[in-house]
Amino acid sequence: MPIPLTLSASQRIGWRGDLPHLSGSQSLARVSAQHRAGYEVHDGEHVFNAQPAPKFLKRTLDPAERPAVGDFVVVEAGSPPHIVEVLPRRGVLDRAAAGERYARQIIATNLDVVLLLSGLDGDFNPARIERYLALIEDSGAHAVVVLTKRDKVDAADVDNAQAALRERLPTGTSIVAINGKDAASVTALDTHLAPGITAALVGSSGAGKSTLTNTLSGENRMATAATRDGDDRGRHTTTHRALLTLPCGACLIDTPGMRELKLTGDEELELFADIDALAEQCRFTDCGHGNEPGCAVRTALEDGELDPARWRNYQKLHGQREEQAARFEQRLRDNREPIRPQRRRDWQERE
Numbered sequence: 001m002p003i004p005l006t007l008s009a010s011q012r013i014g015w016r017g018d019l020p021h022l023s024g025s026q027s028l029a030r031v032s033a034q035h036r037a038g039y040e041v042h043d044g045e046h047v048f049n050a051q052p053a054p055k056f057l058k059r060t061l062d063p064a065e066r067p068a069v070g071d072f073v074v075v076e077a078g079s080p081p082h083i084v085e086v087l088p089r090r091g092v093l094d095r096a097a098a099g100e101r102y103a104r105q106i107i108a109t110n111l112d113v114v115l116l117l118s119g120l121d122g123d124f125n126p127a128r129i130e131r132y133l134a135l136i137e138d139s140g141a142h143a144v145v146v147l148t149k150r151d152k153v154d155a156a157d158v159d160n161a162q163a164a165l166r167e168r169l170p171t172g173t174s175i176v177a178i179n180g181k182d183a184a185s186v187t188a189l190d191t192h193l194a195p196g197i198t199a200a201l202v203g204s205s206g207a208g209k210s211t212l213t214n215t216l217s218g219e220n221r222m223a224t225a226a227t228r229d230g231d232d233r234g235r236h237t238t239t240h241r242a243l244l245t246l247p248c249g250a251c252l253i254d255t256p257g258m259r260e261l262k263l264t265g266d267e268e269l270e271l272f273a274d275i276d277a278l279a280e281q282c283r284f285t286d287c288g289h290g291n292e293p294g295c296a297v298r299t300a301l302e303d304g305e306l307d308p309a310r311w312r313n314y315q316k317l318h319g320q321r322e323e324q325a326a327r328f329e330q331r332l333r334d335n336r337e338p339i340r341p342q343r344r345r346d347w348q349e350r351e
Helices: 126-139 155-167 185-192 210-216 272-279 296-303 306-337 341-350
Strands: 025-035 036-042 047-052 072-076 082-086 093-096 104-109 111-118 142-148 174-177 198-202 242-246 249-254
Touching: 047 198, 093 126, 104 198, 111 126, 111 185, 111 210, 126 142, 126 272, 126 306, 142 155, 142 185, 142 210, 155 174, 155 210, 174 185, 174 272, 198 210, 210 249, 272 296, 296 306
Parallel strands: 047 082, 111 142, 111 198, 142 174, 198 249
Antiparallel strands: 025 036, 025 072, 025 242, 036 047, 072 082, 093 104, 242 249
8 A cells, every 4th residue: 555645755754743944955854774884864755874973973972862763863965964963752762771881772762652572472471571561661652562473373372362461461551463474464553553653663583573564564675584493582684773664654663683671760660550559558668578467469469369470570670670770870970970180081981
């Protein structure tokens, strides 16, 4: 189906509202991919390469302030064109970067919807789905859990998986089961991919992100590969984030599978609001939910009202959130400390 003719060039890349003030040599574009040699951007009509302005190359600049996939940017014409400004973001999906030093890694920006893919084969993992949902919740984008590979399992397995998630996830969480290779099956996602909407695909390697991208785009634009025997995990056929415009008029960002998914420390973890409500009913405000008398959480676990696996994941995610929040506070304290003149050069090198 062709892109609706009513969409302007800026709307085709997901822009909303009036255009920003631009000079005669400037244009609005959107970052569709990032490579070592620069960026690929889309202006709604053409895809072309652009370089970052010198200010984005400063070693002391927070990486989060550099252009990222999904960003709307102002591009200055030239040979080559240069990205001179990143416009205000919304719907930012990020995670804590790997390593000892606290930093955030932006996955994608300006998102309306995040399609969280999980295979109905050996990839199905409710705890991992909750971890993804915690990050998506913090972005402000609408989350849709997409169970893929329904053609590889029995109908009863599909029903059981959906029932297990509805029991575990907050009421109202969107859950869809599809065969990513079947165009008729993926129409279940049509309501989430309206013209002008930007959606991101996330999930582990082998969950079917590239397969779904190819089906939605109507062509084989992303490489796919078979999953490994034993655990049904993939082989990272997608190696970088890429924004594509779909025939329906929506924008889609495909992302590589992420082996490590660390919380940032800002998450509210509202998907566990029911457990927080239980904790408020404990007799003691500082209840550790162990052997304390009057512990509502322990009572719910013993009565079968609270799933032990979900409780363990709650504890794990809360613990990691607090750890990351503490690391961020330490980073702020470190940055406030005065720099001794004789060590300034060393500090710059470390940055």
